[in-house]
Amino acid sequence: MKIISGGITAPMGFQAASAEARIKYEGRKDMAMIMSTAPCRAAGVYTTNKVKAAPVLWDKEITDNSPNVKAVVINSGIANACTGQEGMEICRDIAEAAGSALHAMPSEILVCSTGVIGMQIPLERMKAGIGALVPALSDSEEAGLQAARAIMTTDTKPKQIAVELSLSGRKVTIGAMCKGSGMIAPNMCTMLAFVTTDAAMEKSLLQKALKDVVEDTFNMVSVDGDTSTNDTLLLLANGEAENPEITEENEEYHAFCNALYYICEQLARQIAADGEGATKLLTVKVKNAASKEAAKTMARSIARSSLVKAAMYGSDANWGRILCAMGYAGVPFDPEKAEVGIESEAGSLLLYNGAPVPDIDEDYATKILKAEEVIVNADCHDGEAGATAWGCDLTYDYVKINADYRS
Amino acid sequence: MKIISGGITAPMGFQAASAEARIKYEGRKDMAMIMSTAPCRAAGVYTTNKVKAAPVLWDKEITDNSPNVKAVVINSGIANACTGQEGMEICRDIAEAAGSALHAMPSEILVCSTGVIGMQIPLERMKAGIGALVPALSDSEEAGLQAARAIMTTDTKPKQIAVELSLSGRKVTIGAMCKGSGMIAPNMCTMLAFVTTDAAMEKSLLQKALKDVVEDTFNMVSVDGDTSTNDTLLLLANGEAENPEITEENEEYHAFCNALYYICEQLARQIAADGEGATKLLTVKVKNAASKEAAKTMARSIARSSLVKAAMYGSDANWGRILCAMGYAGVPFDPEKAEVGIESEAGSLLLYNGAPVPDIDEDYATKILKAEEVIVNADCHDGEAGATAWGCDLTYDYVKINADYRS
Numbered sequence: 001m002k003i004i005s006g007g008i009t010a011p012m013g014f015q016a017a018s019a020e021a022r023i024k025y026e027g028r029k030d031m032a033m034i035m036s037t038a039p040c041r042a043a044g045v046y047t048t049n050k051v052k053a054a055p056v057l058w059d060k061e062i063t064d065n066s067p068n069v070k071a072v073v074i075n076s077g078i079a080n081a082c083t084g085q086e087g088m089e090i091c092r093d094i095a096e097a098a099g100s101a102l103h104a105m106p107s108e109i110l111v112c113s114t115g116v117i118g119m120q121i122p123l124e125r126m127k128a129g130i131g132a133l134v135p136a137l138s139d140s141e142e143a144g145l146q147a148a149r150a151i152m153t154t155d156t157k158p159k160q161i162a163v164e165l166s167l168s169g170r171k172v173t174i175g176a177m178c179k180g181s182g183m184i185a186p187n188m189c190t191m192l193a194f195v196t197t198d199a200a201m202e203k204s205l206l207q208k209a210l211k212d213v214v215e216d217t218f219n220m221v222s223v224d225g226d227t228s229t230n231d232t233l234l235l236l237a238n239g240e241a242e243n244p245e246i247t248e249e250n251e252e253y254h255a256f257c258n259a260l261y262y263i264c265e266q267l268a269r270q271i272a273a274d275g276e277g278a279t280k281l282l283t284v285k286v287k288n289a290a291s292k293e294a295a296k297t298m299a300r301s302i303a304r305s306s307l308v309k310a311a312m313y314g315s316d317a318n319w320g321r322i323l324c325a326m327g328y329a330g331v332p333f334d335p336e337k338a339e340v341g342i343e344s345e346a347g348s349l350l351l352y353n354g355a356p357v358p359d360i361d362e363d364y365a366t367k368i369l370k371a372e373e374v375i376v377n378a379d380c381h382d383g384e385a386g387a388t389a390w391g392c393d394l395t396y397d398y399v400k401i402n403a404d405y406r407s
Numbered sequence: 408m409k410i411i412s413g414g415i416t417a418p419m420g421f422q423a424a425s426a427e428a429r430i431k432y433e434g435r436k437d438m439a440m441i442m443s444t445a446p447c448r449a450a451g452v453y454t455t456n457k458v459k460a461a462p463v464l465w466d467k468e469i470t471d472n473s474p475n476v477k478a479v480v481i482n483s484g485i486a487n488a489c490t491g492q493e494g495m496e497i498c499r500d501i502a503e504a505a506g507s508a509l510h511a512m513p514s515e516i517l518v519c520s521t522g523v524i525g526m527q528i529p530l531e532r533m534k535a536g537i538g539a540l541v542p543a544l545s546d547s548e549e550a551g552l553q554a555a556r557a558i559m560t561t562d563t564k565p566k567q568i569a570v571e572l573s574l575s576g577r578k579v580t581i582g583a584m585c586k587g588s589g590m591i592a593p594n595m596c597t598m599l600a601f602v603t604t605d606a607a608m609e610k611s612l613l614q615k616a617l618k619d620v621v622e623d624t625f626n627m628v629s630v631d632g633d634t635s636t637n638d639t640l641l642l643l644a645n646g647e648a649e650n651p652e653i654t655e656e657n658e659e660y661h662a663f664c665n666a667l668y669y670i671c672e673q674l675a676r677q678i679a680a681d682g683e684g685a686t687k688l689l690t691v692k693v694k695n696a697a698s699k700e701a702a703k704t705m706a707r708s709i710a711r712s713s714l715v716k717a718a719m720y721g722s723d724a725n726w727g728r729i730l731c732a733m734g735y736a737g738v739p740f741d742p743e744k745a746e747v748g749i750e751s752e753a754g755s756l757l758l759y760n761g762a763p764v765p766d767i768d769e770d771y772a773t774k775i776l777k778a779e780e781v782i783v784n785a786d787c788h789d790g791e792a793g794a795t796a797w798g799c800d801l802t803y804d805y806v807k808i809n810a811d812y813r814s
Contacts, residue, residue, distance in 0.1 A: 051734030051742045082730055082742065084762045117727025118763040227735035229727075306713070307809055314810030320524025320636075323489055327458030328634035335458045335489065355491045356525040394810075396803050402714055403721030403801075 001259050007160030009144035010175035011198035013037045013240035016143040017136035018150035021129030023122065024077030024115060029150035031129040032074045034194055035102065035137050039068035040236040042110065043207040045214045047231035053081035055111045056232060058091040062110055067203070069236060070104035072194060073111050073130065074151050076179070078121050080113040081229040090121050097127045101134045112192050112232055114153055114179065148177040151192060154401060155181045159270040165259045167252045170243040172199045174256075176263045178233075180221075180271045193218065193233040193267060199256055200239035201246040209257050210235045217264035220296065220389040221272050222304040235260075272390035273373070277397030281373040282312055284389045286326075289380045294331035295387035301329035302376060303391030312374060313393035317342060317365035319351035322376060337381040344371030408666050414567030416551035417582035418605035420444045420647035423550040424543035425557035428536030430529065431484030431522055436557035438536040439481045441601055442509065442544050446475035447643040449517065450614040452621045454638035461487045461494035462518045463639060465502070469517055474610070476643060477511035479601060480518050480537065481558050483586070485528050487520040488636040497528050504534045508541045519599050519639055521560055521586065555584040558599060561808060562588045566677040572666045574659045577650040579606045581663075583670045585640075587628075587678045600625065600640040600674060606663055607646035608653040616664050617642045624671035627703065627796040628679050629711040642667075679797035680780070684804030688780040689719055691796045693733075696787045701738035702794035708736035709783060710798030719781060720800035724749060724772035726758035729783060744788040751778030 009016050013036050021031040044063035046056050062069065073094055080087045095106035102109075113121065137143070148158035162175040180191030201209075214233055239245070246253050273281035284302045289295035302308055305325040311318035319340045326333050340352040346368045350357055368374070416423050420443050428438040451470035453463050469476065480501055487494045502513035509516075520528065544550070555565035569582040587598030608616075621640055646652070653660050680688035691709045696702035709715055712732040718725035726747045733740050747759040753775045757764055775781070 048737075049731065049734040050736075050740045051730050082727060082759065082763060084743070117731065118759070227731075229731050229734060306805075310806055310809030313806065316810070320489060323458055324456065324524065324634075324636055327456040327636060329457075330455075333457045336491070352489070352525070356489060394806055396806050398713075399717055399720065399801055399803050399806060402717030403723070 001163050001165045001262065004162050004164050006141040006162045006175060007144040007148055007177045008034055008175045008194055008196045009139050009141060010162035011173040011196050013198055013238045014175070014196045015137040015139045016147040017133040017138065018146040019129050019132040019136065021075065021125050023075050023125055029146065030076045031133060032147035032150040033071055033133040033137065034147065034196065034236070035071040036236060036238040038238040038240055039070065040238045041203040041206055042069040043203070043210040043235040045210055045233045047228055049227050049229050051082065051229045053079055053113065053230040054083055054087035054091050055080055055113045056230060057088065059110045059112065059232060059234070062107060066107045068108055069110060070102055070108040071098060072234060073098045073109060074192065075113050075121065075126065076151050076153050077115040078113060078119045079115045079117050079230050080121050081117045083118065083120055086120055090123055093123055094126055097130050101130055110234060114151065114192050114230055117229065144175065144177065151179045153179065153181065154276055155179050155274055157274050159267055159274070161263055161266050163259050163263060165255060167199060167243040167255060170241050172241040172243055173197065174259050174263055176267055178267045178271065181274055181276045191218065191228060191231045191271060195235045195260065195263060197237045198239065198241035199237050200241065200243050201237055201256065205246060205253060206235055206237055209260055213257060213261045213264050217261065217268045220300065220387065221268045222300060222389065222391045269390055272392050275392035276401045277395040278392030279395055280312060280371070280393050282391040282393060283373060283375045284391065285375060285377050285386065287379045287386045288383055289385045290332040290383040292385040292387065294333070295385045297331045298326045298329045298333065298378065299387045299389035301325045302378065303389040306394055309391065309394035312369065313395050315366050315369035317351055317360065317362065317369060322378065323352060326378060332382065333380060334382055339379040339381065341377045342368050343375040343377055344368045344373060346371050408570050408572045408669065411569050411571050413548040413569045413582060414551040414555055414584045415441055415582045415601055415603045416546050416548060417569035418580040418603050420605055420645045421582065421603045422544040422546045423554040424540040424545065425553040426536045426539040426543065428482065428532050430482050430532055436553065437483045438540060439554035439557040440478055440540040440544065441554065441603065442478040443643060443645040445645040445647055446477065447645045448610040448613055449476040450617040450642040452617055452640045454635055456634050456636050458489065458636045460520065460637040461490055461498050462520045463637060464495065465498040466517045466519065466639060466641070469514060473514045475515055476517060477509055477515040478505060479641060480505045480516060481599065482520050482528065482533065483558050483560050484522040485520060485526045486522045486524050486637050487528050488524045490525065490527055493527055497530055500530055501533055504537050508537055517641060521558065521599050521637055524636065551582065551584065558586045560586065560588065561683055562586050562681055564681050566674055568670055568673050570666050570670060572662060574606060574650040574662060577648050579648040579650055580604065581666055581670055583674060585674045585678065588681055588683045598625065598635065598638045598678060602642045602667065602670060604644045605646065605648035606644050607648065607650050608644055608663065612653060612660060613642055613644055616667055620664060620668045620671050624668065624675045627707065627794070628675045629707060629796065629798045676797055679799050682799035683808045684802040685799030686802055687719060687778070687800050689716070689798040689800060690780060690782045691798065692782060692784050692793065694786045694793045695790055696792045697739040697790040699792040699794065701740070702792045704738045705733045705736045705740065705785065706794045706796035708732045709785065710796040713801055716798065716801035719776065720802050722773045722776035724758055724767065724769065724776060729785065730759060733785060739789065740787060741789055746786040746788065748784045749775050750782040750784055751775045751780060753778050
């Protein structure tokens with residue numbers, strides 16, 4: 001597997017476009033389209049929130065039941081969440097407009113929205129946006145990057161990645177982009193992530209691959225613990241690489257899953273590092289826990305703790321808060337066996353090993369904690385399972401971004 | 408039931424004292440003692456964190472097994488958490504020193520600590536503190552108030568309350584004090600709460616009353632969602648009111664429980680309102696949920712949401728975040744049936760009723776949200792169960808308090 005430049009337009013047959021549609025923002029691009037020249041198989045993973053935005057319901061129906069997908073239409077600014085029947089009708093209208101422009105059925109058009117909850121999308125502007133997007137479609141790297149910018153809300157950076165791998169002797173490419181800064185940002189919802197590939201794989205296996213990979217990647221990110229109404233991860237595969245279609249969990253399937261895992265892990269890290277107000281990426285590694293579930297729960301509990309996050313912001317080696325967050329995670333854990341340490345490019349330091357480590361060099365600890373990525377190492381000495389979670393520090397700017405008025 | 412002035416020294420036979428022992432702080436009182444002239448029956452409820460501070464283990468043994476309790480010794484500054492065997496020995500030494508000074512057995516002395524995790528308590532200073540506390544014991548209201556001050560960490564206000572009621576024709580008094588500002592504050596842990604009463608009641612019923620009441624009061628408070636290693640709620644009953652001993656769940660038992668509920672509810676509100684950095688009290692009332700458990704889970708989910716809390720700080724009527732927090736609580740909930748509104752002494756306003764309420768008067772909403780106590784009303788129209796949770800807003804000062812260095 002090789003990392004290459006670009007994002008969603010890197011795989012063969014995928015094009016992208018972006019446009020200024022003034023859905024809610026002014027003076028910036030706020031719509032994007034992903035289109036495949038050949039029909040795609042699509043898989044999707046969605047928010048577990050009981051409050052599901054209209055596009056989530058629309059897309060799930062399609063990834064569950066439509067054999068083919070042609071394109072994805074995305075807007076930022078308004079989330080189309082808590083919008084009732086009208087919101088669902090707007091999804092259909094968008095899909096019809098895009099389908100008509102692309103000579104596809106509405107059931108072949110996925111729709112994603114991110115932004116303010118509870119506002120209706122101005123349909124005419126969306127339609128005008130689609131009119132501008134279709135002729136602008138391009139397979140250039142720049143078109144992919146501009147699409148990654150157009151879907152941003154409070155994100156400060158576009159997020160994309162692409163890799164190449166070989167399956168049965170054929171070159172296969174996977175590209176991706178995503179956005180997300182708070183699980184919900186200032187009434188902006190959502191993590192949206194899009195993965196494109198020219199691999200040929202059976203639809204049910206695509207869905208399985210996506211579901212397995214998301215558990216250890218996107219689902220291990222916490223910016224503020226608030227699970228959005230719009231979270232969506234889509235995988236589109238158009239088969240243009242002409243590898244023999246993957247129809248069982250063979251070596252090629254696992255090679256594809258590994259590459260997909262890498263893509264999703266890197267995007268998860270990018271989301272955490274660009275968390276609202278964040279000044280640093282927090283990577284939490286739990287090792288030797290009693291079970292995988294226990295490891296994941298503890299890793300997320302640490303990454304989510306407001307007190308750990310505030311200590312990270314203050315570059316304070318406050319191991320008591322880490323241990324405390326492991327203790328209230330509600331899974332098997334014996335503090336007397338545990339070790340807790342910190343690590344970064346500046347070095348590593350053990351802070352607790354069943355008892356406080358005496359005479360910690362606080363200056364050295366501060367130096368480690370001042371890095372752009374800080375790793376918390378928590379070894380439970382209680383089994384063989386491990387997990388990694390990603391988060392960020394809790395800063396004045398997080399409060400500022402989220403206390404400021406919606407407008 | 409009548410609210411009276413005072414706190415833990417209000418019931419007959421209870422005395423308190425406070426002292427400057429320099430456990431960690433300088434220039435302020437940091438030790439307190441509660442003592443009963445007559446032997447008490449004691450009940451306790453403790454943290455569910457797997458990391459339990461030494462005093463939690465010590466006290467649970469006593470409230471489970473000792474027939475009588477004479478006194479409680481409390482210090483602030485150091486939590487005696489994550490301190491291993493040495494921490495347990497310090498508890499025993501403190502209990503022996505206090506027992507010896509009060510002519511009681513070590514098994515009749517409860518010990519509570521709150522403060523920094525992972526530091527050992529300087530035993531000689533504690534012993535000197537006990538030496539100062541015992542001769543200073545007094546049943547005056549002032550002694551109770553000073554004890555409530557001595558146990559504070561990042562709290563900005565002492566917290567106490569007392570009520571009188573009549574049981575079988577006898578006047579019975581219940582008094583209480585507590586501290587707690589973060590579930591853990593800057594490496595300071597804990598909610599500690601102490602309830603004294605001169606009521607006569609069987610030990611097993613005292614424990615049942617306390618356990619039942621804590622579920623809907625203290626357990627419904629969230630400042631930051633971090634469950635401390637030291638959380639402790641103790642109830643001491645010395646029988647000095649000479650009411651006929653309550654030995655079954657009769658009318659007197661329920662009257663006592665109602666008064667205890669009021670005491671714990673008021674202290675829970677005081678803790679939430681004095682949450683680290685808080686500028687306002689957030690009361691969340693969930694009504695007509697499918698089950699009591701669903702109502703409690705949703706109420707806590709709203710009160711705990713960083714995004715709701717930040718919106719409260721910004722006085723932003725951001726109902727989408729409230730609905731979202733109900734949706735990810737993981738309990739039965741139908742957003743299409745729900746109503747969400749806000750209320751304060753400045754008025755009340757419906758924001759969502761299965762769909763966004765059109766044309767919300769945002770100025771009026773802001774006025775409501777600028778009050779010292781804001782109530783979020785969430786009606787599920789999905790059953791008959793209700794619950795109330797308390798929290799506070801998320802402010803720059805929360806980040807400041809918790810990012811600042813431990814020293």
